[in-house]
Amino acid sequence: MSGGQTTIFKFSGNTKEWFGIWIVNLLLSIITIGIYSAWAKVRTKKYFYGNTSLDGRTFDYHATGGQILKGRLIVIAAIVVFQIIITLMPILGLILLLGLLVAYPWLITRAMMFNARMSSFSNVRFNFVGTVGRAAMVFLLYPILCALTLYTTAPILDRTVKRFSIDNHRLGTAKFYMDAPLSSFYKAAGLALLWIIVVFVGAAAVGGFNILALGDMMMDLENDPTAFISFMISFYAVFFLGFIPAAFIYQALTRNAIYNGTTLTGGHTLYSNVAVTQMFWIALSNMVVVVCTVGLMLPWAQIRMSRYLADHTGVALGGSLDDFVGTQQEATSALGDAYSDIEGIDLGLPI
Template sequence: MSDSLPSGAKPFQFTGNAKEWFGIWIVNLLLSIVTLGVYSAWAKVRTKKYFHNHTYIEGRNFDYHATGKQIFIGRLIVIVAVVVLQVLTTISPIIGIVLLLGLLVAYPWLIVRSLAFNARMTSFSNVRFGFVGSVGQAFLVFLVYPLLMALTLYTTFPIWDRALKRFSINNHKLGQAKFSMEVGLGPFYKALLVAIAWIVVVGLVGVSLTGFNFTEFAYAMDSLENGSTQGAPMIALFYVLFFVAFLPATFLYQALTRNAVYNNTSLEGGHKFVSNVTAPALLWLAVSNMVVVIFTLFLMLPWAQVRMARYLADHTGFIPGGSMDDFVTQQQKAGGAMGDAFTDLEGIDVGLPI
């Protein structure tokens, strides 16, 4: 695939630099340690704000408007809920089971609230994002589909992955303009088959070249549990083969599906997106970043984060369907100042990893 984006595409630009981000990152880290994690809520806001503020399209950048207090309150609610659940479960297992089932039912609602909050707290050129997904949709995507995956031995993973991305993208909007992603299952299954083929081929070649034996590995694990380190080389070899087989497979899948998703996503008004990341480049970035970060005791983590952000921005483009000035002005008028002020006050982040 060519490194250049299609003609007419406006590339995203990331203008952050490692030195500047390191200064923010190290302060975030030290204050989070000193405050026993309390400051991490404010650190999250500073992180999101930095990366949003330094991401541009045609001279217009993104912004993040949440406050550390909102993030902290959301996390506090989650912690209190977990503690209460643990206490009540200890007192009465039956009550604990009932509450756990209630939390399971409430999970889709929490996801929708979290997505809606983060969308409202994000803007592009002073136009706020929005999220209009329903709890019913979230119930299907986050509870029903995973159950079906388990029942089908995860052969339906691409179906769930596409449903997850459609749920997120198709329910987001910028101002009043809606996003839309329409892509078939073919690219997702193709990406999965390519990833599996990599694992199988690399695994077979690795076993043939190294003489790895699963029976010896099982004995090595047993001996390790009994305090013996005699089988350590075989265990180390297993992890090396696992790393070489599965890590590249993950990035193969990620690169192929990312391109399929972006290249089939549009924004109301005739605007389109493009992506041309490649699995080898993504893998090289991830592996080299990891090696540098580990050997510098994580002090080069800001450099790695900036490096990855710049690569993804350079290989993501936006094809405007008309004047960006007209589009932004129209959406700013549609949103209104009252809406922006309200979003600064309403909602909390429940801290779900989505």
């Protein structure tokens, strides 16, 4: 492959194949009271990773169900112990809660390390090298400061979290670096907020929807319960039409900014040209179809979204991909055995 070539990701998964895996995952998870969900997660990631490729080279996921289950059991055990302690000894429970808050940055860095090291591209493992100290600032201090500004700095916080994750990831020994402009995050947040306002104003103008009337309806519930039920149906309809599409509007715009502002050692630049209107339509139509089919069309929706994202994501190569992969395989060959050890743990954290 020649340098300077732009290559698009390809997703080769299909609905029929994925539905078979998905339904088995679902049924076994129900039968085992959630225990099999750890193996279901592994099968899910392996399927989507293995069907995503760049120039014929695929991704892979190397964790086992046992490793995932171990992390979940630790979380469940910690929650049970915490509930018992806070019930019997509330003061000690509060102390433990503060301890957990302090430990959260360590937990999240270990989880990110685990997820990175269990993933690979063309047999080259990813890695995560973020520090606990920086994680404490990003996930503890900055959210507090964001709240103090009445969340007007939420786009700054989001950009900071994304930079912490991306800048500390490695593909082999190659470094990622994100330099997406802050203005893109504020623009995305502004358009998402504008959509919410338009939906609520439109609902008020067309159907007389008024969220301020909820208090009066609660007080008059015994006299006119049908009015309250009608209001709540309207409220949820407006909520889903307002907030869920707004989330996808924000995701599409920030995704483009993040990918287009991210580079990898060797002069390789990621890019994304997701269209807000198309992303919005896919998300909205997926939601309607999944709801109308009581969840049975969820695999179709997942495949549809994955294929669209892959088709609109790529890498502007700064050199030969074959040379890059070969170099990274040589550089990390001595570390191969180390990756077989658990250098972190999957805790199911939202990272």
